[in-house]
Amino acid sequence: MENGFVGELIGTAILVLMGNGVVSNVLLSKSKGQNSGWIVIATGWAFAVLAGVVTAVALGSQGHLNPAVTLAFYALGHFPGNEVLPYLAGQLLGAFLGAVLVWLTYLSHWKNTEDAGIKLACFSTGPAIRAPFANMLTELIGTFVLVFLVVAIFNKAVGTTGVLGPLIVALIVYGIGLSLGGPTGFAINPARDFGARIAHSILPIAGKGPSDWSYAWVPIVGPILGGIGAIAAARLAGMI
Template sequence: MSSSDIFISETIGTAVLILLGGGVCAAVTLKRSKAFEAGWVAIAFGWGFAVLTGAYIATKSGAHLNPAVTVGLAIKGGTPWGDLPVYFAGQLLGAMIGAVLVWLAYYGHFKAHLSDPEIVGEQSGQEGMVDRAAAPKAGPVLGVFSTGPEIRNVVQNLTTEVIATIVLVLAILTQGLSDDGKGVGVIGALLTAFVVVGIGLSLGGPTGYAINPVRDLGPRIVHSLLPLPNKGGSDWGYAWIPVAGPLIGGAIAGGIYNLAFA
């Protein structure tokens, strides 16, 4: 498989992943959406279906769609280390493209939401109540694009992302194990989608379960660049956690696999 095949496949697959995953966040968050306030269960299943769709589209490259998965597979020995930069580049570009597509699909809803006096008033009130230099800078629609903690504690937040990503990557790495040596084949994408739903329902509460560095970083970059009035900040002080946590978790999962299953 050539580098161009990897890059194109990962870019398109990750773009679809973020389009559908970010899309369900937009649907639940934006006030004029038909799915407004549909709840966490809708978000968890929406992201699961997003993973399923993106994975089937990106089968040519192995459908990593996630640097943490790529790292875990490299440690396992299934992905050459020299291919990692190509995977990472495609995944990050795809995540940014997907975030832009969410903005385009919900363009009018973003405009209506961010011009709503109640939303704008809440944002202004929060900024006026706290020291701007010390306040977490997360705008009212940042959750459409990236994750954020409910309780801001570096150790807890990082630990949560590490644990959740270990579950995800270990589940992916062990899919190839079976008595006949053939593994689960194409049904693996469906199993991974259910794992993502399970992680969202069980471990997503504290941080919003990034479990994928580009899922958070790419859309956060797009949020910072988009011309959205009253969008607020992009919370760059927190941004390293949903990048570092999943990468650490992916590496640990690869190590666990080699120790316990190889």
């Protein structure tokens, strides 16, 4: 029985648990993975995508895990309107739940980490250089690449099926993180950032600072515009 809400909820929770989990492992004080670097973060996020998508599909959703993907396909007529809100709700709640699980997993490490900015980075993204318009463009371009290539790998001419599809999507995310992730931390997913930012704002995280809501629009607007642009470009190119 198909259930898009449940699939997106649990799949996104796993995505954020493993994705923000690897960030926490690399950044938090006294973690055994501390200072292991950007390659580890990008790799962890790729596996997070693979695990989340496979889980979501097994539970009956299409495995979007990302409002930018859902809204892009809906805007171009490739996703039913009655499924949009359940998908978005599942993604947002799943991201929140995943962030709560990250907090619990690293519960003893928050008080041992002095930098409040590092704690926020374990939940939501932030720019290396704060330039909101440029940061938004980075997120737009990264999401454009993600969605455009997702369309390409599931094109009938390519014929990607089974677990191979999610695996290739994970590798695409890995490549985006390595190539385009430096300026903003490659949110490329409004729910992954917004849901976890909400969790940061309300959880009793030891020594936390503000949740930087003034930046929160960037990983929302950029990915949504990038996803819609990618679907439009794929249609113009005859891919869909």
